[in-house]
Amino acid sequence: MDNIKDLNTDENPDKSTEKLILKAAKDVFHRKGLAGARMQEIADEAGLNKAMLHYYFRTKDKLFEAIFSEECCGFFDKLADLINVDLPLLEKIEHFVENYTELLLKNSYIPAFIISEMHHNPEKIKHMFIDRIFSVKYKFLGDITTAVSLGLIKPVDPRQLIVNIIALCIFPIAARPMLTLMLEFNDKEYLDFIETRKKEVAKFIINSIKIN
Amino acid sequence: MDNIKDLNTDENPDKSTEKLILKAAKDVFHRKGLAGARMQEIADEAGLNKAMLHYYFRTKDKLFEAIFSEECCGFFDKLADLINVDLPLLEKIEHFVENYTELLLKNSYIPAFIISEMHHNPEKIKHMFIDRIFSVKYKFLGDITTAVSLGLIKPVDPRQLIVNIIALCIFPIAARPMLTLMLEFNDKEYLDFIETRKKEVAKFIINSIKIN
DNA sequence: TTTTGTATTAACCAAACGGTTAATGTGTAT
DNA sequence: ATACACATTAACCGTTTGGTTAATACAAAA
Structure with missing residues (x-):
């Protein structure tokens, strides 16, 4: 044969x-x-x-660059899409938390990688997303500022709210090994935990900022 | 002598x-x-x-071990002290966010370090805190469960609330280089931003879980 | 003073590293 | 069949790495 x-x-x-x-x-x-x-x-x-x-x-550096500039571009492009979706702020937050969490799950190595390499080799990776990050920030800042001035949500510092939202989404992905250790998860339990967060985190945020 | x-x-x-x-x-x-x-x-x-x-x-490994087992022990001991303080849950959260943020500021390299090394060399650093982390978790879980059953806060999954709290505290410290880039901070602006969070994050959390 | 245990140094070493090279295989168009 | 361009390999190279060693400086004890 x-x-x-x-x-x-x-x-x-x-x-x-x-x-x-x-x-x-x-x-x-x-x-x-x-x-x-x-x-x-x-x-x-x-x-x-x-x-x-x-x-x-x-070279090793060029291989590294080839991989992660492409990965980062793709990732931040999709992030921009999420921010630019046309919805009222509260629904946008719901939509964002759910889809950003899904995006993070599909690129689960990126958050810890960026945190790690931004500490160890910031110059080598900054340029991979420095352009794309500002448009995301300004759109998000603008949305929140508008919602505050329209009285749709409590008055908050938009920067603080943005950091809160991304912290709640990114941290559980970046710190997966730590959470798995602390909460004694197996893989399925961890993924279920994150799946639950797709809805719960949005509720948690909206509960905090909505006007009663 | x-x-x-x-x-x-x-x-x-x-x-x-x-x-x-x-x-x-x-x-x-x-x-x-x-x-x-x-x-x-x-x-x-x-x-x-x-x-x-x-x-x-x-050896290099033993030097690494000597430094970070001591650092981690000190850090998690202080974390345990914060959890074991005798206060009602909501005040405890206020106290925790303020003092944990301060602890993180004084050990600002630890979060990114743990995230990074837990990905790259988990076996080498797990044992530095694996003992201490569980007592912290169980105390915190118990406090939240009690507060829920007493009707002091909305019914929430205690594990989700714990992750939310530590995410809001740790992420801005671990991702400092990224936040500094995105929000165009200088050192003072960054530190002011974190200083503000000592109060604002607790408000953000309590707003979300308190019973109206 | 001499001895003795510890601290410190320059020189050294084998292994591991990123990277190169020269030879060889392989598919394709002429 | 030949020629040519690209793909692949093993063997090699210079440098860097963590780690060792043998000699020495030094202060306290005898």
Whole structure:
């Protein structure tokens, strides 16, 4: 019998070498960070010769950059979409918490990664989102300021409210290992806990700022 | 006979070599993380020969362990004190938010450090707080459960409320570089912003859970 | 003074690291 | 069949890394 496992046509599609590298590198950078990641480990995880990493991406820094500038752009683009949705503030907060939490779940390594690398190598990752972040901020600030001046919510410092909202969404994802330890979660329990938060966090926020 | 081996004769108080190493290592580990820190950089920052680090602490891992097991113990001990204070829940939350924020400000590197290292080297740091964290959790859970059953606050999942409270306190400290970038803070503006949160976060939480 | 235990240093080492190279395989158009 | 461009590999290279060592400085005890 011929072994046809290397036939890269249909059911075993040949993920291109470049894609294999990107996937392996993403996982290793996520687990170990930029400083802790090893080119050999990435090569092993991709099942490739280490020289291939340099053939496709020249240096470790450029590989790192290639992965995370793309990841960050995609992430912040979707964040911008969530902020720009056309809804009254309270419904927008409900919509935001639910969909931002889902976005974070699908990119669960990004929050801890950004927190970590912004401390260790801020110059290397700032530029990946510095442009996109301001439009998100100004839209959100404007929405809240308007809602306050229209008397739709209690008077609050819009910056404080923004930080509260993103803190409640991001922290449980970024601190997953800590929460899992403290609350003795298994994977399913943790995911259920986060799933519940999609509705509960919005209620928690709205309860606090709505006018009785 | 008194041990006077550390007699400091000159006007320049001789911080013992061990203390010099610990201080320099703490700063470097904080800036670079475990994987990114270099023994030579620690030695340079302490103004000592690199061999001294090994003479006092044998290995990089043991130096890392010596610093952060002590730091974490101190930090979680103070956290336990905050939880064990004898106050009704709502006042306890006010007291907690104010003093926990202050504790975090004084140990501002710890949150991002724990988030980062729990992702990269969980086994290496779990044991530093795994014992202390459960008593804190159970006391807090009990307080909230009692307050709910007494009808002092709205019925909430105590675990969700705990996560909300610590998220609102920890995130702005852990994500300082990101907040500083997004809200265009200088150091003073950032610290003022956090200072304001000592009162505002407690109000935000209590507004949400109090019975109208 | 001599001895003795500790602190400190420069020089050194093997392993691990990121990165390069030269040779070889492979598919394709001529 | 040949030629050419791209893909892949093992072996290699110079540097950096954590860690060791052997020699020495130094202060207290004998």
